[in-house]
Amino acid sequence: MRRLVALLAVVVLLAGCGTAQSGNGFVSGDGSYTTVPPAQRKAAPALKGTTVDGTPFDPSTLSGKVVVVNVWGSWCAPCRKEAPELQAAATQTAGKAVFVGINTRDLDPAPAQAFQRAFGVTYTSLYDPTGALLLGFTDLPPNAIPSTLVIDTQGRVAARIVGATTTATIVGLVTDISEGR
Numbered sequence: 605m606r607r608l609v610a611l612l613a614v615v616v617l618l619a620g621c622g623t624a625q626s627g628n629g630f631v632s633g634d635g636s637y638t639t640v641p642p643a644q645r646k647a648a649p650a651l652k653g654t655t656v657d658g659t660p661f662d663p664s665t666l667s668g669k670v671v672v673v674n675v676w677g678s679w680c681a682p683c684r685k686e687a688p689e690l691q692a693a694a695t696q697t698a699g700k701a702v703f704v705g706i707n708t709r710d711l712d713p714a715p716a717q718a719f720q721r722a723f724g725v726t727y728t729s730l731y732d733p734t735g736a737l738l739l740g741f742t743d744l745p746p747n748a749i750p751s752t753l754v755i756d757t758q759g760r761v762a763a764r765i766v767g768a769t770t771t772a773t774i775v776g777l778v779t780d781i782s783e784g785r
Contacts, residue, residue, distance in 0.1 A: 637765040637773065638744065642784065645760035648673075648753070649740025656707050656716040656731045670701040670782045671755040672774060675738060675746040676729075677708055678715035683750045686768040687723035690752075693774035694727050701754075701778045705729030706737050708749065756781050 640646075651673065652663050674690055676683040694703040707716040707729045720729060730737060738746055744764045746753055754763040754777050762781045765773065 635765060635767040635769055635773070637763055637769075637777070639763045639777070639780075640744065640761060642756070642760075642762075645756060645758075645762055646743040648755045648759055648761045649737070651704055651706075651730060651737065653730045653732065653737060656705075656713045656720065656729045658713070658731075661728065661730055666702055666704070666755075667759070668757055670697075670757055670778055672697075672701050672703045672778065673706060673746075673753040673755065674703065675706045675708060675749055675751045675753075676719075677749055678710050678719040680749050682768040684719075684723070686750055686770075687719070687725060689769060689771045690774065691723065691725055691727075692771040693778070696771065696775050697778045700782045703727035706732050706746075708732045708735050708738060754778065754781055 648671075650663050651661065651666065651671075653661055655661055672690075672693070676687070690703065694701075704727060705725065707713075707719075710716045710731075711733050713731050716729065716731065719725070732738065741753065741761065744753065744761045746764065746766075748766045750768055752765040752769050752774065753761055754774075756762040763777050765777075
């Protein structure tokens with residue numbers, strides 16, 4: 605019985621090794637995604653605030669468009685891995701979707717600005733050091749950093765990716781959602 609308990613303890617400990625954890629208390633997911641059928645989608649919260657560059661953000665620019673919202677932090681290793689993938693997806697889906705980042709847990713905007721320069725991120729990112737914007741996503745929350753949400757043209761959350769994602773995944777989701785699926 606002791607051997608079984610010891611074996612179970614080792615298995616539980618090793619299972620935790622597969623998930624990356626940041627120093628800011630957020631656990632990164634595995635890149636899996638959830639889609640919501642159109643009839644079951646709920647309204648996304650308004651994306652408002654200030655960008656990492658200190659510019660006020662006008663949420664009306666998103667009206668009637670598919671919006672890809674990526675939650676990231678400059679301190680997040682999986683975010684660094686996925687940044688080029690997201691930028692490539694933004695380029696490939698230009699005209700179909702608008703990308704908006706939400707930078708979270710950076711207590712100073714300078715690291716977020718440096719992150720965007722280093723990875724060639726051209727889309728706007730909102731500065732959300734306290735995570736207040738994230739709290740508005742209650743039905744399908746971005747519960748890991750990074751997370752990506754796709755909002756349909758009617759302003760409803762259509763998909764969520766937990767963890768780092770790829771260009772192909774984003775392009776596929778944007779295509780499906782822009783076609784009403």
